[in-house]
Amino acid sequence: MKKLMSGNAALGEAAVLSGCTCYFGYPITPQNELTEYMAKRMGELGRVFIQSESEIAAINMVLGASVAGARAMTSSSSPGMSLKQEGISYLAADELPAVIVDMVRGGPGMGNISPAQSDYLQATRGGGHGDYKTIVLAPGSVQELTDVVPLAFDLADKYRNPVVILGDGMLGQMMEPVSFDDIKPPKEYPKDYILTGAKGRPARMVRSLLFDTKEEEEHNWKLVRKYQRMESSEVRYETYLTDDAEMIVVAYGIGARIVRGAIKRLRQENLKVGMIRPITVWPFPAAAIQEMAKTVHDFFVFEMCAGQMIEDVRLALAGKGHIHFYGRPGGIIPTPIELYRIIARHYYTAARRKK
Amino acid sequence: MTTKTIFSGFGGQGVLSMGFTLANAAMLEGKYVTYLPSYGVEVRGGTANCTVVVSDEEIASPVASEPEFVVAMNQPSFARFQSILQSGGLLCVNASLVNTASARSDIEVLAIPTSELAEKLGTIKVANMIMLGALIKASSIISFDAMIKNLAELLGEGRSKLIKLNREALETGFNYVKE
Amino acid sequence: MKKAYVKPKTLKEAHFHYCPGCGHGIINRLLMEVIDEMGLREKAICVAPAGCGMLLYNYFDIDTLESAHGRGAAVATGIKRVRPDNLVFSYQGDGDLAAIGTAEGFHAANRGEPISIIFVNNGVYGMTGGQMAPTTLKQQVTTTTPLGRNPILAGHPVRICEVFSMLDGTSYLERVAVNKPAAVIKTKKAIKKAFQCQLDGKGFSLVEILSPCPTNWKMGTIEACRWIDEVMAKQFPIGVVKEIS
Numbered sequence: 001m002k003k004l005m006s007g008n009a010a011l012g013e014a015a016v017l018s019g020c021t022c023y024f025g026y027p028i029t030p031q032n033e034l035t036e037y038m039a040k041r042m043g044e045l046g047r048v049f050i051q052s053e054s055e056i057a058a059i060n061m062v063l064g065a066s067v068a069g070a071r072a073m074t075s076s077s078s079p080g081m082s083l084k085q086e087g088i089s090y091l092a093a094d095e096l097p098a099v100i101v102d103m104v105r106g107g108p109g110m111g112n113i114s115p116a117q118s119d120y121l122q123a124t125r126g127g128g129h130g131d132y133k134t135i136v137l138a139p140g141s142v143q144e145l146t147d148v149v150p151l152a153f154d155l156a157d158k159y160r161n162p163v164v165i166l167g168d169g170m171l172g173q174m175m176e177p178v179s180f181d182d183i184k185p186p187k188e189y190p191k192d193y194i195l196t197g198a199k200g201r202p203a204r205m206v207r208s209l210l211f212d213t214k215e216e217e218e219h220n221w222k223l224v225r226k227y228q229r230m231e232s233s234e235v236r237y238e239t240y241l242t243d244d245a246e247m248i249v250v251a252y253g254i255g256a257r258i259v260r261g262a263i264k265r266l267r268q269e270n271l272k273v274g275m276i277r278p279i280t281v282w283p284f285p286a287a288a289i290q291e292m293a294k295t296v297h298d299f300f301v302f303e304m305c306a307g308q309m310i311e312d313v314r315l316a317l318a319g320k321g322h323i324h325f326y327g328r329p330g331g332i333i334p335t336p337i338e339l340y341r342i343i344a345r346h347y348y349t350a351a352r353r354k355k
Numbered sequence: 356m357t358t359k360t361i362f363s364g365f366g367g368q369g370v371l372s373m374g375f376t377l378a379n380a381a382m383l384e385g386k387y388v389t390y391l392p393s394y395g396v397e398v399r400g401g402t403a404n405c406t407v408v409v410s411d412e413e414i415a416s417p418v419a420s421e422p423e424f425v426v427a428m429n430q431p432s433f434a435r436f437q438s439i440l441q442s443g444g445l446l447c448v449n450a451s452l453v454n455t456a457s458a459r460s461d462i463e464v465l466a467i468p469t470s471e472l473a474e475k476l477g478t479i480k481v482a483n484m485i486m487l488g489a490l491i492k493a494s495s496i497i498s499f500d501a502m503i504k505n506l507a508e509l510l511g512e513g514r515s516k517l518i519k520l521n522r523e524a525l526e527t528g529f530n531y532v533k534e
Numbered sequence: 535m536k537k538a539y540v541k542p543k544t545l546k547e548a549h550f551h552y553c554p555g556c557g558h559g560i561i562n563r564l565l566m567e568v569i570d571e572m573g574l575r576e577k578a579i580c581v582a583p584a585g586c587g588m589l590l591y592n593y594f595d596i597d598t599l600e601s602a603h604g605r606g607a608a609v610a611t612g613i614k615r616v617r618p619d620n621l622v623f624s625y626q627g628d629g630d631l632a633a634i635g636t637a638e639g640f641h642a643a644n645r646g647e648p649i650s651i652i653f654v655n656n657g658v659y660g661m662t663g664g665q666m667a668p669t670t671l672k673q674q675v676t677t678t679t680p681l682g683r684n685p686i687l688a689g690h691p692v693r694i695c696e697v698f699s700m701l702d703g704t705s706y707l708e709r710v711a712v713n714k715p716a717a718v719i720k721t722k723k724a725i726k727k728a729f730q731c732q733l734d735g736k737g738f739s740l741v742e743i744l745s746p747c748p749t750n751w752k753m754g755t756i757e758a759c760r761w762i763d764e765v766m767a768k769q770f771p772i773g774v775v776k777e778i779s
Contacts (some may be wrong), residue, residue: 004379004390022616046617053641060605060638064612067599068579072612078581090602174417175375175390177382195597197620199576205591207582207600261415270623336415 002177007142007167010178011101012037015073019185020099022048022065022072024058028080029113030169031103035059035075040242055080059087061102066096067206069151069194070243075101077169078111078119081127088162089128090095092223093208095193097156099149101165102173106331114331115169118305123166124282131220133227135159135234136282138166138252142176146183148279152188157235159226160193166281168255168304170333236279237288241267245274247298247347249326250289252278254333255304261336262343270348273300273351281309286316293320298350300324300343304333322350357410358496361420364428364449366403373426374405376487379509380502381409389417402431409496424494426486427453428469437462447490449482466531467494472527481524488528495531497516498530544575544595549677551589557745557754558586562593564712564722565625569596573730574621579613581606581624583771586660590625596675604635607642610649619659619686621729623650629659632668632692639694646703646737653694653740656747664750668692670768676750695742695775705737707775711744711767713759736778744770 005013005327012034015023023042025035035051048065052058058074076084081102091098104119106112114122135155139145145167156163195204203213217287240260241247251259256277266273276292278285289299299321301310306329312313313323328334360377364370371392378390393403406419421441427433428449434457437446442461451470452482458464467489469482476485491499502509502523506518545566550559569575578596582588584603591598601609606624614622631639631653642649658676659665663680669691673682683691695707706728710721714734721743728739744766753761 002382002464004382004388005628006373022612024612050611050615050645053637056605057608057611057638057641060602060608061612061615062582063601063605064599064609064614065616066612067609068613070616086602087605094599138745168416173392175392176377176417177388195579195599196617197535197577197579197597198597203597205597205598205600209584209588210602258416260413264415331417333416335418335420336418 001181002174005142005178006033006173006175007145008033008103008172009037010142011149011165012041013180014146014183016041016045016217017180017183017185018071019149020071020073020153021049022060022062024050024052024059024061024065024072024074026052026055026080028077030105030115031075031077031101034101034103034172038242051344054088055083057120059084059091060161061090062098063087063096064092064102064116066091067195068096069191069196071157073099073101075103077103077105077109078116078173081119081122085122085128087125087153089130089132090128090135090208091162092132093130093166094108094206095160096162096206096226097160098162099152099156100162101164103170104166112331113169115171115254116329116331117168117253117303118308118329119166120281120303120305120308121311123164124284128205132223133282134164135228135230135280136164136166137199138279138281139171140257142171142174142178142251145171146180150186157186157189159230161226166253168254169331184331188342231283234280235283235285235287237285238277238279239288240275240277242274242276242292244272245296245299246272247274247343247350248292248296249273249300249302249343250278250309251275251302252281252309255302258334258336258339259302262339265336265340266343269344271289271344273343273347278354281324284312284316284347286312289316293317296355297321298324298346300326300346302326302339305329324350357412357414358409358494359422360407360426360490360494360496361404361419361422361423361436362426363404364433366408368403369480370403370428370430371405373487374407374409376484376509377497378407378409381407381497383505384497384501384506386410387412387414389414391417402435404432404436407432407520418437424486424490424496426490428483428486429453445493445494447486449486463488467528467531473524473530476520476523476527478520481520483530484524485528488525489532492529492532499525504529542570543568545594546593546691548592551779552586553744553749555748555758556586557656557743557747558654560712560718561652561721561743562590564718564725564745565652568722568725568729572726574729577619578621578623579617581610581622581625583624583630584640585627585630587625587627587654588661604630604633606630606635607638607647607649607651611642611645611647614647614649618648621732623652623729625652625723626654627660628653628655628657628667628669630655632694640698640701642765643698643738643740644701644703646705648732648735648737649739650727650732653742654745655694656745657766658747658750660747660750669770671765676682680722689771693770695740698740699776702741702778703738705778706731707738707742708777709742709770710743711762711772713744713746713762742770744772
């Protein structure tokens with residue numbers, strides 16, 4: 001059965017159904033409905049909910065809950081995510097699972113509360129200090145936002161690593177019909193690292209301080225190997241009309257959805273435009289783009305920011321092909337018609353160049 | 356077909372619930388639908404608006420830069436949103452509060468005296484449902500009969516006492532608009 | 535013959551890294567004595583800080599998490615909410631609790647989280663080399679107050695117990711010291727009381743321990759112990775600050 005729900009509330013329900021037993025959050029627009037939803041639902045279910053004194057406290061409560069063995073989540077939006085980075089770095093270093101939701105808004109600084117995609121680099125490069133990565137899932141509809149939640153908890157447990165769900169203000173605020181029929185709690189992994197009190201076993205310690213540089217290097221290589229496993233196993237993306245495409249748009253999240261509308265119009269005029277939509281923006285579908293570059297010359301990157309994912313596309317193409325770019329920073333959402341016009345213009349320019 | 360409607364007015368006029376009811380009714384009819392509220396700092400007394408897109412196919416954007424329909428429940432909303440209405444679009448105004456003298460000449464204006472009609476039903480609170488009935492008659496975005504049939508579900512649990520009143524309000528608006 | 539002095543079972547066979555005359559070693563040992571005597575080894579979860587106390591997991595044979603600087607109370611909150619039946623305590627220094635982690639400590643106290651904080655107040659940032667702490671006394675010389683702490687420029691020493699006592703969520707707050715045998719015995723009793731307060735579900739407890747740091751105070755070890763009584767305890771009066779029965 002479908003229900004008309006906002007992305008924020010739907011994500012909350014999906015977290016509840018995924019077996020999230022602890023939620024910690026601090027109010028910030030445009031994700032407040034998620035915190036409010038969790039306050040109500042976690043209370044009803046006798047699970048843990050705390051409105052923390054700050055985003056810093058929230059992420060550290062997540063860390064505490066995670067080290068105690070719970071499935072824990074926090075959520076925020078851009079300025080709050082900056083504050084959470086310290087804790088995310090510790091979660092990664094301590095190898096603790098957690099799910100962190102970021103409903104991105106315009107920035108830098110206070111910015112505004114409109115939807116944006118300007119925190120791509122923060123999310124995909126670790127975001128805090130040190131050599132670490134987080135898996136970053138970037139859904140494009142309320143249903144997909146819901147569907148990635150059990151996946152996020154599963155990946156977090158599987159790799160013992162924080163996982164970020166990268167949404168935006170629009171995805172959080174908009175309502176769409178959503179079904180929870182397929183949301184099942186992910187499997188439980190053996191947790192031989194959690195702190196429960198050293199009953200009938202040697203004491204455990206969970207830490208990231210490794211004074212011995214050799215030990216620290218070994219630990220970091222171990223993390224790197226884990227990230228390499230993620231890169232080889234966890235890349236997720238969707239292609240749309242790429243088979244005969246002469247130009248491929250790279251876009252994610254809500255941006256990709258608008259691109260889809262633009263491509264429908266472009267196709268009506270026989271412009272052979274397709275799209276690759278990364279669902280994991282880290283690990284990035286670089287190999288898929290490289291494969292496409294064997295037959296396609298023109299790649300068009302669209303982002304609701306001044307250009308961040310374009311760096312990953314550049315790295316993937318490694319000098320091959322030609323990259324076109326259109327960005328709208330500052331919380332502005334372009335229309336499908338606007339994108340249709342821009343992409344068409346670039347398409348014709350590219351066609352002339354080829355002649 | 357894809358139709359985009361912006362509902363606008365004072366906070367407290369039931370503008371968001373109008374949009375939510377339409378979106379919900381469209382969903383129950385099996386259509387693709389998105390509902391996007393404006394989320395500002397003011398809650399009451401300020402302007403409120405939301406955008407509802409209803410379609411037979413996947414919806415690319417929940418934002419309507421050039422909507423086919425605008426509902427304006429007060430003067431500031433009329434001024435703000437008539438300018439972005441598509442040429443040939445329909446502007447449903449709350450004639451009880453809005454002076455439409457400055458309306459664009461390339462759009463259709465449907466004036467509904469919602470306050471007066473609502474008072475006949477005994478409460479100003481249903482002015483929004485009267486307007487929604489009128490919009491559905493004039494736009495055919497969704498099936499009116501299906502909506503009436505789903506009314507209990509649309510109003511939600513614990514509101515069964517309100518079904519009759521809301522039904523009357525929707526019908527009042529629907530019947531006010533001539534073919 | 536009965537041994538008068540034995541190492542607590544829960545204290546590992548390791549040499550403390552602390553400087554000569556430092557109070558941390560005494561406090562570490564007291565904690566493990568209390569854990570042993572109360573039979574809490576299999577129940578205890580310790581949150582270690584950043585600072586001189588950060589390596590205590592090398593000494594404590596109990597489950598331990600190392601927290602980020604200042605976040606001990608938030609992390610302990612997360613653990614305790616998941617495992618209400620465990621004894622959860624956070625070990626924090628003055629920079630950790632009274633500067634960078636004030637918000638986390640204050641709000642855990644205000645929520646009445648049933649956790650215990652062992653707050654080691656030695657008036658300086660020890661591990662980083664003796665900089666001014668929020669608890670540094672007026673006119674006290676540190677590496678960042680070379681002319682002595684001038685309250686007009688650098689503020690006043692923070693009395694955490696008194697500040698926290700204003701919060702309705704706190705149940706037991708006591709200030710003690712480890713500068714002489716009688717004080718050490720009192721400190722041990724205070725730690726026991728704090729843990730018992732937690733086990734009894736009474737709420738938030740904190741023991742503030744005035745602890746000598748001869749290295750950074752630039753004093754001899756005995757001089758440092760005397761200075762606690764003669765100078766430090768004037769700003770930070772010893773005794774129970776709050777106790778809800």
